[in-house]
Amino acid sequence: MFTIVSPAPRGDDLEYTTTRHHPSVKDEIDMDIEEQGGEFGEGPSRLASPGETITSAQAFMRGHGTYVENEDLVSALTGTIERVNKLVSVRALKSRYNPEVGDLVVGRITEVGPRRWKVDANARQDAVLMLSSINLPGGVQRRKLESDELQMRNFFEEGDLLVAEVQAFFADGAMSLHTRSLKYGKLRNGHLVMVPPALVRRLKSHFYALPCGVDLILGLNGYIWVSKHVKQSEQEGEEGFDAEAVYSNKNDDIDVATRTAIARVSNIIRALARHSTPLTDVLLVEAYDWAIDQDISVKDLSAEETSEAMVAAITFRA
Amino acid sequence: MAYVSKSENSYITTSLLAGIRADGRSPTDYRNISLEIGVVPVANGSARARVGETEVVAAIKLEVEDVGEGENEGRDGGRVLCHVSCTPSAYPHHSLSALDELSDELSSLLQSILSHTLTPSEQLTLVPGKKAWFISLDALILSDAGNAHDALFIAARAALWDLRIPYTRGIEFDIKDGEVVVGDSEGIGRMIGRKRTVDFELPDLLDDGVPLEGRDSLPVCISLNLLPPTHFLDASLQEEQSVLSRLLLFFSFPQPSPTSTLYGTRFIGPNELPFNMLKPLVKDGEKYARELAEALNKKLKQEESQVSAPMSAFG
Amino acid sequence: MAQTTDRRRIVGPESSAPPVFEIDEQKRSQDPPLPSRSKRSPRDIRPIFLQTGLISQANGSAYIETERTKIACAVYGPRQLKNTAYSEKGKLNVEVKFAPFSCTRRRAPMKDAEDRPISLLIAQSLLPSIRLELFPKSSIDIFITVLENDGTEGCVAAGATAASAALADAGIELIALSTSCSASVIGDGPEIWLDPTEEESKAARGTMTVSYLPALGTLTNVWQTGKMSPDEAMQCVEKCVERCTDIHHVVSKTLLDSAQARLGSNP
Numbered sequence: 050m051f052t053i054v055s056p057a058p059r060g061d062d063l064e065y066t067t068t069r070h071h072p073s074v075k076d077e078i079d080m081d082i083e084e085q086g087g088e089f090g091e092g093p094s095r096l097a098s099p100g101e102t103i104t105s106a107q108a109f110m111r112g113h114g115t116y117v118e119n120e121d122l123v124s125a126l127t128g129t130i131e132r133v134n135k136l137v138s139v140r141a142l143k144s145r146y147n148p149e150v151g152d153l154v155v156g157r158i159t160e161v162g163p164r165r166w167k168v169d170a171n172a173r174q175d176a177v178l179m180l181s182s183i184n185l186p187g188g189v190q191r192r193k194l195e196s197d198e199l200q201m202r203n204f205f206e207e208g209d210l211l212v213a214e215v216q217a218f219f220a221d222g223a224m225s226l227h228t229r230s231l232k233y234g235k236l237r238n239g240h241l242v243m244v245p246p247a248l249v250r251r252l253k254s255h256f257y258a259l260p261c262g263v264d265l266i267l268g269l270n271g272y273i274w275v276s277k278h279v280k281q282s283e284q285e286g287e288e289g290f291d292a293e294a295v296y297s298n299k300n301d302d303i304d305v306a307t308r309t310a311i312a313r314v315s316n317i318i319r320a321l322a323r324h325s326t327p328l329t330d331v332l333l334v335e336a337y338d339w340a341i342d343q344d345i346s347v348k349d350l351s352a353e354e355t356s357e358a359m360v361a362a363i364t365f366r367a
Numbered sequence: 368m369a370y371v372s373k374s375e376n377s378y379i380t381t382s383l384l385a386g387i388r389a390d391g392r393s394p395t396d397y398r399n400i401s402l403e404i405g406v407v408p409v410a411n412g413s414a415r416a417r418v419g420e421t422e423v424v425a426a427i428k429l430e431v432e433d434v435g436e437g438e439n440e441g442r443d444g445g446r447v448l449c450h451v452s453c454t455p456s457a458y459p460h461h462s463l464s465a466l467d468e469l470s471d472e473l474s475s476l477l478q479s480i481l482s483h484t485l486t487p488s489e490q491l492t493l494v495p496g497k498k499a500w501f502i503s504l505d506a507l508i509l510s511d512a513g514n515a516h517d518a519l520f521i522a523a524r525a526a527l528w529d530l531r532i533p534y535t536r537g538i539e540f541d542i543k544d545g546e547v548v549v550g551d552s553e554g555i556g557r558m559i560g561r562k563r564t565v566d567f568e569l570p571d572l573l574d575d576g577v578p579l580e581g582r583d584s585l586p587v588c589i590s591l592n593l594l595p596p597t598h599f600l601d602a603s604l605q606e607e608q609s610v611l612s613r614l615l616l617f618f619s620f621p622q623p624s625p626t627s628t629l630y631g632t633r634f635i636g637p638n639e640l641p642f643n644m645l646k647p648l649v650k651d652g653e654k655y656a657r658e659l660a661e662a663l664n665k666k667l668k669q670e671e672s673q674v675s676a677p678m679s680a681f682g
Numbered sequence: 683m684a685q686t687t688d689r690r691r692i693v694g695p696e697s698s699a700p701p702v703f704e705i706d707e708q709k710r711s712q713d714p715p716l717p718s719r720s721k722r723s724p725r726d727i728r729p730i731f732l733q734t735g736l737i738s739q740a741n742g743s744a745y746i747e748t749e750r751t752k753i754a755c756a757v758y759g760p761r762q763l764k765n766t767a768y769s770e771k772g773k774l775n776v777e778v779k780f781a782p783f784s785c786t787r788r789r790a791p792m793k794d795a796e797d798r799p800i801s802l803l804i805a806q807s808l809l810p811s812i813r814l815e816l817f818p819k820s821s822i823d824i825f826i827t828v829l830e831n832d833g834t835e836g837c838v839a840a841g842a843t844a845a846s847a848a849l850a851d852a853g854i855e856l857i858a859l860s861t862s863c864s865a866s867v868i869g870d871g872p873e874i875w876l877d878p879t880e881e882e883s884k885a886a887r888g889t890m891t892v893s894y895l896p897a898l899g900t901l902t903n904v905w906q907t908g909k910m911s912p913d914e915a916m917q918c919v920e921k922c923v924e925r926c927t928d929i930h931h932v933v934s935k936t937l938l939d940s941a942q943a944r945l946g947s948n949p
Contacts, residue, residue, distance in 0.1 A: 053666040056401040237374035298373035347391025632906040639810035639900035
């Protein structure tokens with residue numbers, strides 16, 4: 050019941066050689082850097098720290114994370130140097146989520162305001178969800194009424210989790226979200242896991258159904274929703290879009306096996322995040338299978354040795 | 368700032384009722400506890416405890432004060448003052464006044480429990496009626512990922528374990544044949560009744576000191592999160608937000624007898640508790656507290672027997 | 683400097699030492715003598731005088747007296763919450779103030795460290811009994827003034843009982859009335875004395891204060907300090923719970939009487 054340990058001694062047991070990638074992803078990234086050897090140093094990824102001169106500014110253009118000083122290109126961040134032809138930029142190892150239009154994010158409502166909601170999406174500013182950007186019950190084309198403005202809490206309340214897409218940006222840089230698809234909206238029947246945003250790559254789809262009966266939504270802002278599987282047919286119910294169902298806070302009945310699977314997947318995600326492994330569905334399925342094969346209990350997955358073994362086993366599978 | 372939505376709340380509570388927790392622990396499992404003593408070399412006793420991601424540092428400073436009648440003066444048997452600081456880094460969304468309130472609550476809790484267990488103690492009297500020790504225990508909550516109460520008491524207990532009270536010797540003055548003679552009275556503060564002791568001295572400046580008496584039986588805190596008909600221990604932050612009712616029990620196990628002493632109970636939460644559930648909860652709490660105390664004592668003895676000093680406490 | 687003699691003063695002999703006083707054994711004898719209960723038995727609580735409606739400008743009020751504990755309680759609410767943050771349930775806010783003349787030693791009129799823990803304990807006693815879900819965005823403020831203080835446990839118990847009566851007087855919906863009682867464990871017996879005075883609770887080994895909803899049989903607060911065994915603690919709780927039921931009769935009778943009086947005067 051109680052495990053009391055001494056804290057690990059601080060020292061040089063952390064290695065910052067490379068971030069680990071799944072083999073398929075690794076090839077894509079290494080391609081553009083490997084072309085130019087020489088000026089950028091030996092290895093495929095060179096690190097820079099703030100104030101470190103990268104190269105001369107005459108031959109290259111400066112990108113994000115760099116600035117020009119006395120004809121030199123100087124790094125402004127701690128991170129890896131990236132180069133695309135003549136554009137040099139530095140990508141930080143860990144930073145706040147940088148949103149783009151079209152990104153899928155999972156957010157939490159922090160405030161209810163006049164005709165809008167403020168959403169915390171792990172970005173520099175709270176995102177805004179306008180009342181006109183959500184699906185109102187009674188049909189996708191229903192017009193907004195006065196009474197909707199007064200009853201906004203019937204749709205989303207403080208603390209609610211939702212999945213939405215970035216529609217545009219306001220002048221001050223805040224995101225404007227919309228949930229105008231039946232895939233988006235309020236989240237239920239599951240559990241939120243938070244990981245650093247850099248570990249979630251932009252991929253074709255962010256909705257995954259794992260074979261163990263668990264659905265995943267990988268938000269690009271690092272918020273991952275792990276929930277019970279919802280059948281495809283039930284998801285897209287077009288006519289008579291039922292408000293009670295979509296904006297309800299009531300969970301379905303979830304059996305113990307699914308709950309255990311959700312807990313297991315959450316622990317796997319957290320373990321991978323601790324080892325800075327970028328997350329993809331393929332990786333997660335492999336990790337899950339490995340965990341089942343090795344017959345590891347859910348709790349042990351969060352132990353240091355087990356998670357290290359798991360990460361080692363899956364990232365080196367070619 | 369709300370941390371859980373209604374559906375997450377309902378998911379967590381129904382899972383708990385089925386005995387499953389988000390990270391796979393059983394309802395009576397604690398997260399990994401990591402404990403280190405002697406982390407602040409300049410203090411008389413210190414410790415750092417982590418329960419999962421919740422981290423608390425506690426340190427003790429000793430002072431000598433004159434015995435008097437006032438509230439801020441010493442008294443025979445010693446005096447204890449505890450203070451807990453909730454750092455803004457642990458609670459980034461709290462306003463400063465809310466932080467102060469939380470700090471005050473925890474300080475008065477720690478104070479009320481520890482002042483009854485540590486004082487009055489003969490070991491803390493230096494010169495009866497004149498000088499006594501003043502133990503000042505300060506704790507810092509560096510990060511709170513749930514269950515700050517238990518972590519706080521684990522750190523305070525470990526700091527008290529690490530505490531070394533300098534060895535003192537009473538001295539007396541006597542006049543023989545018109546000459547002042549400075550003599551030694553034997554023993555440390557156990558001189559209640561020795562009529563002539565008027566001051567004390569430190570016989571050995573390099574000596575670390577003696578540990579606190581009865582440190583085996585310092586109290587532990589067990590927080591039982593109540594979700595009738597069950598309860599669970601060591602709530603994570605999300606679990607704490609979903610299940611608001613808690614019963615805090617403070618047990619001490621004076622060695623070597625099998626009995627236990629209850630030094631305090633606190634009830635927190637907006638839900639009432641059926642009367643007939645109290646007794647079984649207290650019994651279960653005693654069981655958990657005994658296991659925790661034994662595990663802590665064992666670990667602390669182990670820590671002490673290793674003579675290595677940590678390279679950098681906060682590296 | 684030792685050679686020059688100071689002719690302006692009469693100096694004592696050079697080899698002198700300060701006098702050594704004998705330490706008085708009596709003064710530091712171990713414990714003060716245990717108080718004795720002459721006027722009431724250990725199982726009795728002090729008689730309670732409770733009246734509601736004394737503070738006319740408050741929405742509800744109550745005044746309670748138990749021998750040397752005198753507490754006035756005023757309830758304002760439900761009223762609008764000052765901050766803009768939305769809360770789905772009402773907020774309960776309890777503030778306790780000790781009058782400067784209430785204790786043996788004069789207390790400064792400003793708020794000090796002792797007020798807040800007592801406010802929190804009384805708030806905890808009342809919180810489960812109020813139907814806060816009926817008052818979103820509102821707050822209920824309870825102001826408790828201690829006019830005479832005979833022990834912290836007595837203040838908490840009497841204050842919580844008075845506050846519950848005041849809430850009922852204000853017409854705020856409660857699931858049940860909350861009553862509180864305290865007990866102390868004296869000596870090694872163990873002897874359990876209910877409703878200790880300040881002197882008794884100082885001499886006690888440990889004290890227990892319980893808040894109970896007699897109508898529903900549920901506890902709202904269990905506050906124990908000092909040193910006692912778990913068995914003694916349970917015995918204290920059981921005894922307190924019995925007494926809480928008696929106190930409940932007093933409170934409900936007071937409320938019904940004052941309601942009757944109001945109805946009688948408005949035909």
